[in-house]
Amino acid sequence: MGLVVVLGIGAGAYLLKPVIGPARDLSLVGDVERGNYLIRLGGCVACHTDGQSGRAFLSGGMGLVTQFGTFVPPNITSDPTAGIGRWTLAQFSDAMSNGVGPQGHLYPAFPYENYTLMSDQEIADLYAALMATEPVSAPAAASQIPFPFSFRPIMAGWKNLFFKPARFVPEAGKSEPYNRGKYLAFGPAHCVACHSPRNVLGAVEWDKAFTGSPGGTGGKAPAITRDALLEDGYDAATLAQTLMDGFTPGFDVLGGSMGEVIADGTSQWTDADRAAIAEYLLDE
Structure with a gap:
């Protein structure tokens, strides 16, 4: 019983400590x-x-x-x-x-x-x-x-x-546009937050990043891995273009939440930032 109490106190102290x-x-x-x-x-x-x-x-x-x-x-x-x-x-x-x-x-x-x-x-x-x-x-x-x-x-x-608070660290051996795209996708643009599954406690499953979300905490969103994007007919140029005007390679128009993201966000990014995130997502 004493061991259980000690373990309980230890677990509580760990879970309540500040994460800074x-x-x-x-x-x-x-x-x-x-x-x-x-x-x-x-x-x-x-x-x-x-x-x-x-x-x-x-x-x-x-x-x-x-x-x-x-x-x-x-x-x-x-x-x-x-x-x-x-x-x-x-x-x-x-x-x-x-x-x-x-x-x-x-x-x-x-x-x-x-x-x-x-x-x-x-x-x-x-x-x-x-x-x-x-x-x-x-x-x-x-x-x-x-x-x-x-x-x-x-x-x-x-x-x-x-949660592991940190600052972005560029990936060694990769181009500046690639690292800018990676920063955007994981950082302020938070593509990974919407386009990844989450566990039962609402945390992103980082090992399945960009494989799509079936719903729940992050909402429903398709996969945007390299393979998924290529299957949908994207290359870096067309993906950057879609982020500007919402038109897909299949002559569809993205609506709903992604339509709002494009209208209020990505369409107003610089060409360089749209190209960077496309380069990162389609990198081999």
Whole structure:
């Protein structure tokens, strides 16, 4: 019995310990123009703007329905009450890098697992851009998360099991466009978060990255592995083109969530970034 108690205490201590990545340089001055590009690069608009309900830019998105509840992307405008206008750069950095907001642990429906890979300067730039947005005083709808998932401290255990905050490290021996594409796919563009299966606790199955999601936490999304893309008729040029205009090699038009991602995000990327992510995904 004593051994069981000791093991229980040890397991509890492990699961409740803070999960913190490398310290960031918060003395950097953010650039609003670069930050505005990051808003598009990181998919912020598609998630945090519910155009179907006529909500204003970044003032709250449509709910993401999962087996753990419905998560509603919040208002991230500069409004001090309904938005994040009172957040400091340190608080914003903690949310993006470690999944901890002023309200406590954040749920991985917010892809901090991907944003943690961003550079210190990018965090400062994105913060500057969000603080420069038009404030919207209407709060987003409340998320509907049943107990026990509504008890945020349990997310400490989830993080200790599945979250490893770090910064992106380029892959040795690969080209700059390849590494840029890999960074985008795993980092701010978070393609891997939507296009990969997740386990019963909602964690990405990293060994099956890009093999598609049948639904659940990340929603339903097709495989975007090299083999799957080639089978669908893509090469690097056509994939980059699809990310700009939504037209597939089979003369279809991507709609639904991916249509929003293209309209609000990838269509407004640079040609170089679209080409980079295509090169990475189709690399042999």
